[in-house]
Amino acid sequence: MIRIAVIGTGFSPGRAAGRKIPQPRVLDEHGRECLLDDVTGGRWTVIGAAPTAWRDVPAVRVLPAGSAPQPGAIVDTRGVLTTWMCKHDATVLVLRPDSVVHAAAKADEPLPTPPRGAAALNPEVASP
Incomplete structure (x- = not known):
C-alpha cells in the first residue's frame, strides 16, 4: 500500500493543506490532454x-x-481532482511549486495571504 504524503496541517487543519495533490490528466485551456x-508548471498556483x-x-x-475548454481553466476529465477536493472539503487550493497544498478553503472562506516571496519563486514573475 502506498501512503499519501502529508507535510503538515498548514492553514487548514483536517483538510487538504500539507497533502500532495493527485496528478490527474486534465484538458488545458486549448483542449489538449496533459498532466496537472x-x-x-512547478510554480505557486491557485486552483479551484x-x-x-x-x-x-x-x-x-x-x-x-x-x-468545454476555456481560457484560464482546466477540465477535470475523469473527476479525480474535483473528487479529491470534495473529500478534503475544499473548493479552492493554493499549490506550492512541489504540488503540495499550501492552503485550502471553501467558497465562503478567505485564503490566507501569500507567504513572503511566493510570487518571486514563479519563473515568469521573478526578477532577473
Whole structure:
C-alpha cells in the first residue's frame, strides 16, 4: 500500500493543506490532454471552482468533466481532482511549486495571504 504524503496541517487543519495533490490528466485551456503538473508548471498556483488570484500568483479554474475548454481553466476529465477536493472539503487550493497544498478553503472562506516571496519563486514573475 502506498501512503499519501502529508507535510503538515498548514492553514487548514483536517483538510487538504500539507497533502500532495493527485496528478490527474486534465484538458488545458486549448483542449489538449496533459498532466496537472504541466499546467501548474512547478510554480505557486491557485486552483479551484472559482479561484481568486493572489498578487502575481496565477489562478486556474477547475471545470467538471464534459465542460468545454476555456481560457484560464482546466477540465477535470475523469473527476479525480474535483473528487479529491470534495473529500478534503475544499473548493479552492493554493499549490506550492512541489504540488503540495499550501492552503485550502471553501467558497465562503478567505485564503490566507501569500507567504513572503511566493510570487518571486514563479519563473515568469521573478526578477532577473
